[in-house]
Amino acid sequence: MAWFRSLIRVSAVQPRNAVSSPFSVTSTLLSLRSLSGEASNQPQDPQPVPIQYSGLAPTRPGEKPRVVILGSGWAGCRLMKGLDTELYDVVCVSPRNHMVFTPLLASTCVGTLEFRSVAEPIARIQPAISREPGSYFFLANCTGIEADKHLVHCETVTDGPDTLDPWKFKIAYDKLVIALGAQPLTFGIHGVNEHAIFLREVHHAQEIRRKLLLNLMLSEVPGISEEEKSRLLHCVVVGGGPTGVEFSGELSDFIKNDVHQRYAHVKDHIHVTLIEANEILSSFDDRLRQYATKQLTKSGVRLVRGIVKDVKAQKLILNDGTEVPYGLLVWSTGVGPSSLVNSLEFPKSPGGRIGIDEWLRVPSMEDVFAIGDCSGFVESTGKPALPALAQVAERQGKYLAHLLNKIGKANGGHASTWNAAELGEPFVYRHLGSMATIGRYKALVDLRQSKEAKGLSMAGFVSWFIWRSAYLTRVISWRNRFYVAINWLTTLVFGRDISRI
Amino acid sequence: MAWFRSLIRVSAVQPRNAVSSPFSVTSTLLSLRSLSGEASNQPQDPQPVPIQYSGLAPTRPGEKPRVVILGSGWAGCRLMKGLDTELYDVVCVSPRNHMVFTPLLASTCVGTLEFRSVAEPIARIQPAISREPGSYFFLANCTGIEADKHLVHCETVTDGPDTLDPWKFKIAYDKLVIALGAQPLTFGIHGVNEHAIFLREVHHAQEIRRKLLLNLMLSEVPGISEEEKSRLLHCVVVGGGPTGVEFSGELSDFIKNDVHQRYAHVKDHIHVTLIEANEILSSFDDRLRQYATKQLTKSGVRLVRGIVKDVKAQKLILNDGTEVPYGLLVWSTGVGPSSLVNSLEFPKSPGGRIGIDEWLRVPSMEDVFAIGDCSGFVESTGKPALPALAQVAERQGKYLAHLLNKIGKANGGHASTWNAAELGEPFVYRHLGSMATIGRYKALVDLRQSKEAKGLSMAGFVSWFIWRSAYLTRVISWRNRFYVAINWLTTLVFGRDISRI
Structure with a gap:
């Protein structure tokens, strides 16, 4: 073992003799x-200072x-x-x-x-x-x-x-x-941080995915009551901004294309509800908003006007006292x-x-x-x-x-x-328009400069194509552009992946 | 809100009226x-039984x-x-x-x-x-x-x-x-389950990846001692079977190709040690084993003969008392x-x-x-x-x-x-040979039927190519074959991905 000990010794000693780096403690x-005035009283003290x-x-x-x-x-x-x-x-x-x-x-x-x-x-x-x-x-x-x-x-x-x-x-x-x-706004509503999932980071998306697949599988287990099955498979999205609408649209696509095929035993129990206090997509053109409402409803998303008062582990309570049981709760009510x-x-x-x-x-x-x-x-x-x-x-x-x-x-x-x-020229922001996908190869594109202005707004497959292309060219590296294109292609050919890893 | 309440009511009631499924409680x-003799004494009791x-x-x-x-x-x-x-x-x-x-x-x-x-x-x-x-x-x-x-x-x-x-x-x-x-064998060694990571499931691989990237990033932080930096970046693999050897090989590839480029500040501190009580790849041909030993050593993996006695949070202790500090510990000593x-x-x-x-x-x-x-x-x-x-x-x-x-x-x-x-013919197992990759486009292929038998065994790039092709055609679905090929291609072109998600 002598050679190993010497190896360990070398590895412990070598860095101390290494060229001093900018990290040199x-x-x-x-x-x-x-600089910070925290100097020891005895800077000449030869003993090491903690x-x-x-x-x-x-x-x-x-x-x-x-x-x-x-x-x-x-x-x-x-x-x-x-x-x-x-x-x-x-x-x-x-x-x-x-x-x-x-x-x-x-x-x-x-x-x-x-x-x-x-x-x-x-x-x-x-x-x-x-x-x-x-x-x-x-x-x-x-x-x-x-x-x-x-x-x-x-x-x-x-x-x-x-x-x-x-x-x-x-x-x-x-x-x-x-x-x-x-950070996501919770408006001080009790239980949001504990029970709802936001949609801002990759780990949020991972958590949503794991929970969705878990609930789908749990609801197939024998002996579970019909009521509990409906709760587990009730996906509730709070907040009708672009994030909430896009997630609802993706979810209804997933249900239509994949759940119906891969979870045939429970496909009739899964539902998506989108709760919004005001109007969905409030920054978009009226016509686009109506189109989005129609499309979402058509694809099975229930649009509900309501204000959430309290969030508990398996249900949320609206201002008027209505209890909404859920299996998955996604919170996207804006940021502060x-x-x-x-x-x-x-x-x-x-x-x-x-x-x-x-x-x-x-x-x-x-x-x-x-x-x-x-x-x-x-x-x-x-x-x-x-x-x-x-x-x-x-x-x-x-x-x-x-x-x-x-x-x-x-x-x-x-x-x-x-x-x-x-200094030179100040920063001037020119709004290039808003885009949101609503699932099923449909999207909204609003090219007006502001809510009041006149300008081009459109909805449907062409917008969806513009949406995908715009995002594809905006993903920063060629590697990720390539991967996104490959992902879209395989989803089209093979369907979505359902491994819960 | 009446329409929403009625929606909720519908969703709570509908499943009860649905066609009875094989799950019917x-x-x-x-x-x-x-069947199981657990019947209630009063099966005619009209009250619901828990x-x-x-x-x-x-x-x-x-x-x-x-x-x-x-x-x-x-x-x-x-x-x-x-x-x-x-x-x-x-x-x-x-x-x-x-x-x-x-x-x-x-x-x-x-x-x-x-x-x-x-x-x-x-x-x-x-x-x-x-x-x-x-x-x-x-x-x-x-x-x-x-x-x-x-x-x-x-x-x-x-x-x-x-x-x-x-x-x-x-x-x-x-x-x-x-x-x-x-399940992985720990031989009753204290601390293995708590501190080591196995390599049997996707979540193990995710944990190893997260820890490896975390340690690489932490070791760049100002003020960290050289000793701590060396510990964090010491990756120890226990067990010299195919899994341990393949992981060591992949790790040394990653260090050579990606750490040197993406973590230039700490690249000289990262080391891989493979600890095995006997010989590595003991089921393989002598010549292949020697080749593997030479290749692994050449690519910077330290091969150590030793028996682990105890595993603590940041170091392990060998039978002869040697202490080995580690930042990442992967355990692959076989299964029981x-x-x-x-x-x-x-x-x-x-x-x-x-x-x-x-x-x-x-x-x-x-x-x-x-x-x-x-x-x-x-x-x-x-x-x-x-x-x-x-x-x-x-x-x-x-x-x-x-x-x-x-x-x-x-x-x-x-x-x-x-x-x-x-019944018909009994099950007869015919060993088709063993394969293991050792990193850097090199692999071992041992086509002998048993350890004692004569037969073809080979090592190097051609074996590596066989190894990749064999695995590619064995990955079960076309979707995954396609993804594996795409992954290999992008790794070749763009390098490995280092986002810690």
């Missing part, structure tokens, strides 16, 4: 200490400036993709290492698309984070921002004690971009500011988002920008709040990449070196 | 009561006989595929609704293949279970067998109280096939009888498997068969135990389908109606 720690915090120290004048991006959604990823890594080091902090192609997420719940096809690794969006010595991706949550010190606080995401206790660290930034997104955004002592826009000016800067905070669903124009700009849409986030990310690259080229990349006179 | 319950048990009653003479299959592995699925559903109703009981294509499972851990590509839904293998009125798949575990009453006891698999409490039911069979597989098999009071083969005769019948148990890893020839047959291999299970499933179809055609399908004189 001691040097970084010292820099941070001097390490509480570590991190990335501020960049020095000769080094590339560092852009820190919080979040990996549409806004953050589009920004990373556009940043010139010759000018900047890029550091991304997010609890997930991929971007989710949210408009296609509903399709993954029923097996039309694979989960992998709608997730794009950040390392593919911006390869520098895995190659450049000063660029990183950190699987962590931001826990606080010290804007006066140009510093963000982070804590690692872990999977329990077997791996590692959560680890805190700080990152000094030259430019900070907050792209933290939003996350708890971190709420806790930040930053200027806010109406609605509680982080306030930004026309150049997407957070006013009075030097070198801080905010984009995507977490941000909104401050009142002084006189601009309306932009909707929490992927296309807004994507356009803001693109604009900011351009702006930061311009600043970098003008040698304004480093912290507190930026001359605001060089 | 009352009739089934009564049949089972008379339902404890329900299930599928015995088939009647005019009905199709019912084959109950416990398990959905290679043996059970091959049998289901081959059964003539004109002759039999098929009922499968298993905690998973898909078959896992185990030889390709190692490839899914590192993203070479998608999880979906190696899982085949049972409803695709035998469509009758979702179409025929008397055929079913039940997502449940078998909890006991009453062979004298031709009855199996089952309990549903659930995902916690939100869905349904576990539900018990009984199924009467005409023919019972036990294909429960085996499951606890249900141990608990059955059936004749056993040497090694504790369910004893079978040459026709795969369980001796002295009428209408009961056992196939796959859970079964072994009883001593009186004078035949050696067959290895726990997919090809054995697959061949047994095929043979038994043929035998049962023959019995069914001779009107021996119903319980206790079978004339043993009609």
Whole structure:
């Protein structure tokens, strides 16, 4: 065993002798200490000081400036993709290492698309984070921002004690971009977080899929009462925005094409109910809305006007006291500011988002920008709040990449070196129209610039084709475009996949 | 809201008025009561009796006989595929609704293949279970067998109280096939079940993948010590059989091709160690074994001879006291009888498997068969135990389908109606050779009939090509063949996927 022990010894010793990296604990720690005022009283003390915090120290004048991006959604990823890594080091902090192609997420719940096809690794969006010595991706949550010190606080995401206790660290930034997104609104209704499933992340779609297939299989078990069978197979969607409507449409497609074939024993018990307090698809043209209502009803989705009062484990209760038993409950009633955004002592826009000016800067905070669903124009700009849409986030990310690259080229990349006179054109949002699929090769496309404006709106197969093509060309990498096309093709030929894995 | 309440009312009432199905609780319950002697003292009591048990009653003479299959592995699925559903109703009981294509499972851990590509839904293998009125798949575990009453006891698999409490039911069979597989051997070593991951199911592969990617990302976080980084990135595989070797090979491929490109910051810290008490690939030809050892060592896998004594959360301890810190521990030291098999009071083969005769019948148990890893020839047959291999299970499933179809055609399908004189040829196993991939487009193919026999054995690219082709044509459905080919192609073109979803 001597050779093995020596191997183990080598592996334990070698890294200590390795070339010091930018991670080198001691040097970084010292820099941070001097920076954050947490220095030991005896810096010359030869004994090791217990390490509480570590991190990335501020960049020095000769080094590339560092852009820190919080979040990996549409806004953050589009920004990373556009940043010139010759000018900047890029550091991304997010609890997930991929971007989710949210408009296609509903399709993954029923097996039309694979989960992998709608997730794009950040390392593919911006390869520098895995190659450049000063660029990183950190699987962590931001826990606080010290804007006066140009510093963000982070804590690692872990999977329990077997791996590692959560680890805190700080990152000094030259430019900070907050792209933290939003979180689902529950309106304080009791039981939503416990019993309903949202539809924002891949793990949500996985949970919906597992539960749907489990309920289908459980309802086949002998001895189960008819009432319980109907409950298990009652899929309730709360919220009639595009997400809720698209999910209802996918679900009714799945029932019509796959449940009828693969679960013939229980096919007459499965039902979909869509509950909405107002009108479904309220941002769409009247005609489109009527069309969607007709199509959804035709494909078996029950549309119900109601306000949810309480959610319990197996039923929800409406405002008028009606009890609705469910087996699967999906919640998609829109989004609002996350708890971190709420806790930040930053200027806010109406609605509680982080306030930004026309150049997407957070006013009075030097070198801080905010984009995507977490941000909104401050009142002084006189601009309306932009909707929490992927296309807004994507356009803001693109604009900011351009702006930061311009600043970098003008040698304004480093912290507190930026001359605001060089700003250039402000960000202007032009709405390109809304799209939503309603199942069965049908979709709505609304190309009006706003709810009041005149313009083209259409519905049906042609829109569905436009919808699919538009999304296919927007999925970021060729690899995922290829996979999405292959998924659609196999679903068409072989039907949806029903393995519960 | 009146229309909604009426909708709810309709949905609650309608099923009760629906045509009575074979699941009808009352009739089934009564049949089972008379069968199992659990009848109430007052069967004429008009008050409802609390339902404890329900299930599928015995088939009647005019009905199709019912084959109950416990398990959905290679043996059970091959049998289901081959059964003539004109002759039999098929009922499968298993905690998973898909078959896992185990030889390709190692490839899914590192993203070479998608999880979906190696899982085949049972409803695709035998469509009758979702179409025929008397055929079913039940997502449940078998909890006991009453062979004298031709009855199996089952309990549903659930995902916690939100869905349904576990539900018990009984199924009467005409023919019972036990294909429960085996469970990983831990040799009573403390901590294996808690800290190590096996590699037998898709959820194991998902866990390995999530942990591997998490450790790669955590080790990039600033402030982590070099020692901790080395631990996190130390992947230890215990067991040098084909599974352990294939996983080590895949892992070293992943490190060479993808970690070096996508995790450049930590690429020098990641290492793979394969621990085996004896020789790796002990069933293979000497020359092949030497070749495998050379290739694995060349690709950076450390081969260690040792016996694991104890497993703790972040390190394992060998017999000689050596401590081996690990970030990921995969356990593949072979399989043994499951606890249900141990608990059955059936004749056993040497090694504790369910004893079978040459026709795969369980001796002295009428209408009961056992196939796959859970079964072994009883001593009186004078035949050696067959290895726990997919090809054995697959061949047994095929043979038994043929035998049962023959019995069914001779009107021996119903319980206790079978004339043993009609048995025909006994099952004979002919070993077709062993294959194992060792990464980097290299594989071993050993076409000898046994360890002692002479025959063709080869290693290298040609074998790898044979290995891939052989598996590709064996993946059961065209859909999965297509997906596996597409996965291999995209891995070649775009590299492996690294989203942690």
